[in-house]
Amino acid sequence: MKPAITILLALAVFFFGAGGADAGEIPYGEFKRLLKQGKIEEVVIGPETIHGYMKGSGTEATRRFETVRVGDPDLISDLQASGTMYSGSRGSAWGSIPGWMISLGIILLIWFILSRRSSSDRGLMGFGKSKAKLYTQEYPKVSFSEVAGLEEATEELKEIVEFLKAPQRFQLLGGRLPKGVILVGSPGTGKTLLARAVAGEAGVPFFSATGSDFVEMYVGVGASRVRDLFRQAREMTPCLIFIDELDALGKARSSHPMGDHQEREQTLNQLLSEMDGFDPKQGLIVMAATNRPEILDQALLRPGRFDVNILVDRPDVRGREAILEIHSKKIKMADDVNLKVLASRTIGMVGADLGNLVNQAALLAARKNKQAVDMADFEEAIDRVQTGTQKKKWVISKKERRMVAYHELGHAITATCLPHADPVHKVTIIPRSTGSLGHTLQLPAEDRYLMTKSELIDRMTILLGGRAAEELVFGEHSTGAHNDLDMASTIARKMITEYGMSRVQGPIAFEKDQRSIFLDSGGGTLKTYSQETAREIDDEIKQLIWEAYEKAKSLLTEKRAALDRIVRILLEKEILEGDELKRLLEIYDSPLHGVRMLSESIPPETVSPEIIPQKANLT
Ligand code: ADP
Ligand code: MG
Numbered sequence: 001m002k003p004a005i006t007i008l009l010a011l012a013v014f015f016f017g018a019g020g021a022d023a024g025e026i027p028y029g030e031f032k033r034l035l036k037q038g039k040i041e042e043v044v045i046g047p048e049t050i051h052g053y054m055k056g057s058g059t060e061a062t063r064r065f066e067t068v069r070v071g072d073p074d075l076i077s078d079l080q081a082s083g084t085m086y087s088g089s090r091g092s093a094w095g096s097i098p099g100w101m102i103s104l105g106i107i108l109l110i111w112f113i114l115s116r117r118s119s120s121d122r123g124l125m126g127f128g129k130s131k132a133k134l135y136t137q138e139y140p141k142v143s144f145s146e147v148a149g150l151e152e153a154t155e156e157l158k159e160i161v162e163f164l165k166a167p168q169r170f171q172l173l174g175g176r177l178p179k180g181v182i183l184v185g186s187p188g189t190g191k192t193l194l195a196r197a198v199a200g201e202a203g204v205p206f207f208s209a210t211g212s213d214f215v216e217m218y219v220g221v222g223a224s225r226v227r228d229l230f231r232q233a234r235e236m237t238p239c240l241i242f243i244d245e246l247d248a249l250g251k252a253r254s255s256h257p258m259g260d261h262q263e264r265e266q267t268l269n270q271l272l273s274e275m276d277g278f279d280p281k282q283g284l285i286v287m288a289a290t291n292r293p294e295i296l297d298q299a300l301l302r303p304g305r306f307d308v309n310i311l312v313d314r315p316d317v318r319g320r321e322a323i324l325e326i327h328s329k330k331i332k333m334a335d336d337v338n339l340k341v342l343a344s345r346t347i348g349m350v351g352a353d354l355g356n357l358v359n360q361a362a363l364l365a366a367r368k369n370k371q372a373v374d375m376a377d378f379e380e381a382i383d384r385v386q387t388g389t390q391k392k393k394w395v396i397s398k399k400e401r402r403m404v405a406y407h408e409l410g411h412a413i414t415a416t417c418l419p420h421a422d423p424v425h426k427v428t429i430i431p432r433s434t435g436s437l438g439h440t441l442q443l444p445a446e447d448r449y450l451m452t453k454s455e456l457i458d459r460m461t462i463l464l465g466g467r468a469a470e471e472l473v474f475g476e477h478s479t480g481a482h483n484d485l486d487m488a489s490t491i492a493r494k495m496i497t498e499y500g501m502s503r504v505q506g507p508i509a510f511e512k513d514q515r516s517i518f519l520d521s522g523g524g525t526l527k528t529y530s531q532e533t534a535r536e537i538d539d540e541i542k543q544l545i546w547e548a549y550e551k552a553k554s555l556l557t558e559k560r561a562a563l564d565r566i567v568r569i570l571l572e573k574e575i576l577e578g579d580e581l582k583r584l585l586e587i588y589d590s591p592l593h594g595v596r597m598l599s600e601s602i603p604p605e606t607v608s609p610e611i612i613p614q615k616a617n618l619t
């Protein structure tokens with residue numbers, strides 16, 4: 001509304017000002033006197049006023065005068081006598097309307113136009129319309145070649161591209177058609193870029209919306225926007241809908257019966273029903289991005305909705321080099337720039353940070369009037385970008401990195417060597433936005449529904465392996481292991497109190513799970529034993545944990561030489577795949593030596609693995 005106010009003010013000043021500040025107005029008597037003295041050059045006689053120019057040397061503006069006409073019968077004869085040029089003026093219809101009335105009319109007119117415009121795009125009429133932007137073919141296309149360091153994600157998305165290019169062909173093949181794809185990853189890792197690349201590669205229109213576009217105060221508005229978006233998209237198939245920051249609209253519905261989140265729930269329900277409702281044969285794909293998958297409503301992730309889950313990871317050192325290469329194509333670089341070195345100096349940075357880095361370096365070079373961006377500019381830019389990201393805690397010291405590497409390998413090596421452990425998928429020391437500085441990912445070789453006692457003990461040993469490695473190498477512990485300790489203690493407690501695996505107490509379950517099956521929170525466990533038993537249970541839990549910890553420590557002591565060597569490799573590469581780790585262990589050590597015998601002496605007993613997530617993620 002600001003420009004409108006300015007226009008109104010300007011108009012008001014113009015009209016009122018023009019009326020009030022008529023500098024050249026003179027009394028009629030004065031006019032007659034000047035006329036008689038022969039000082040008037042010419043006049044125009046209107047029905048109510050007379051105006052004209054005096055003789056003299058000034059500019060037209062200063063010589064101009066005006067006077068109110070009086071019923072004067074001698075006027076014409078006096079004009080003729082003095083030889084002044086004169087003419088008459090009819091006086092327009094405007095002339096008879098006072099100036100303030102004209103300006104008021106114009107103001108009203110402008111106000112009317114402005115208020116009509118705003119009501120059509122913001123008013124009640126357009127309230128339920130989707131705010132999604134539509135990018136069609138004219139919009140600059142993005143292709144996969146502009147995305148680097150995300151090979152796995154790109155590979156998976158190529159299938160979606162194939163589908164969008166020829167939905168009919170997939171229809172012939174039968175098979176399940178993709179509907180919803182969710183990209184999960186930290187901010188700036190390239191999720192939006194990937195979604196645009198999918199649309200660009202497939203050559204289809206791209207509807208882009210943000211979760212918060214659908215969040216409004218009034219019940220029903222968000223839902224109607226969702227409906228509108230899908231209606232528009234169905235008319236343009238094959239096409240792609242992209243919902244960025246899905247978490248803003250897809251937060252888990254509260255289990256509170258009196259929740260005041262009616263609006264959000266309606267919006268989410270509408271999205272769910274739209275996702276269920278459309279026929280994938282039409283060639284419509286819904287993509288979404290989030291960096292907080294854990295708060296999403298589980299219903300969104302069910303089959304037939306966002307069931308394809310793609311991880312958009314922070315880039316490793318090679319990925320960072322590739323991203324730097326893409327972004328540095330846009331600038332002129334000096335020969336001394338070594339992208340490999342830059343990649344190794346930018347640990348923890350994501351694609352957006354690296355793009356920003358190249359930009360900063362170019363700006364610095366331009367400020368110094370250089371012909372090309374050289375290494376010194378990049379070094380300075382790294383410092384600048386890092387002070388920006390330092391707040392995000394991505395920049396960690398050398399000593400901390402070493403400690404993290406030992407900790408993670410402590411998990412990974414114990415996991416590789418223990419016979420009842422799930423295979424290690426990968427180990428990384430790339431920090432994540434959740435605050436963890438590294439993690440080890442184990443994937444079960446097959447689906448598991450039961451776990452034996454020896455498997456549980458191995459799991460505890462792996463969990464404690466991180467802390468054991470820290471103690472072994474540095475002689476002290478960091479605070480980084482508290483999550484591991486938490487999980488290990490939970491396993492130990494459940495073994496004794498719920499699974500009846502106690503050596504002292506025997507097969508008795510002491511605690512009954514009272515949690516509701518339908519709600520994730522609330523409830524608790526019911527204790528059914530005496531104080532004395534409680535003490536015994538605590539002692540046994542302690543013993544279990546200590547045994548596991550000692551086992552991890554002795555295992556790592558045995559592998560110490562290999563550990564030290566592999567840490568150096570991990571520090572350099574930042575990521576080790578499970579196979580690589582296994583191979584390295586074979587090279588530096590003979591694996592599985594002695595350990596198998598130790599744990600196989602414990603007879604397997606089976607328990608439910610519900611405390612064990614399908615994917616074990618150790619930090
Ligand atoms: P996100 O949506 O995950 O927050 P964006 O896709 O918006 O991240 O990334 C912002 C910018 O950072 C992109 O436009 C691009 O210039 C750069 N960028 C991010 N990731 C990559 C990548 N993997 N390869 C190349 N450039 C990237
Ligand atoms: Mg984004």
Ligand code: ZN
Nearest residue numbers: 466484618619
């Ligand atoms: Zn850990």
